[in-house]
């Protein structure tokens with residue numbers, strides 16, 4: 423269902439769709455686990471992750487309050503061009 427357009431689309435999943443989805447998920451999980459310091463204990467270290475620190479990204483990030491990136495601490499300047507937020 424596309425809520426924006428109010429349209430519903432029907433799609434019949436195939437076993438190949440499910441296999442591709444499972445493979446994608448397994449790859450994504452493996453990628454995330456590789457970023458951990460200790461995958462067995464599900465432990466990460468904050469210093470292993472570079473902050474994006476870009477207004478275009480951080481301005482829309484749900485974690486910005488806890489992350490407190492420098493880019494959001496800057497004094498307000500002229501309004502950002504609308505195309506940055508598309």
Ligand code: SF4
Nearest residue numbers: 473474480483486489
């Ligand atoms: S605010 Fe979000 S996107 Fe920006 S550096 Fe922090 S976690 Fe990353």
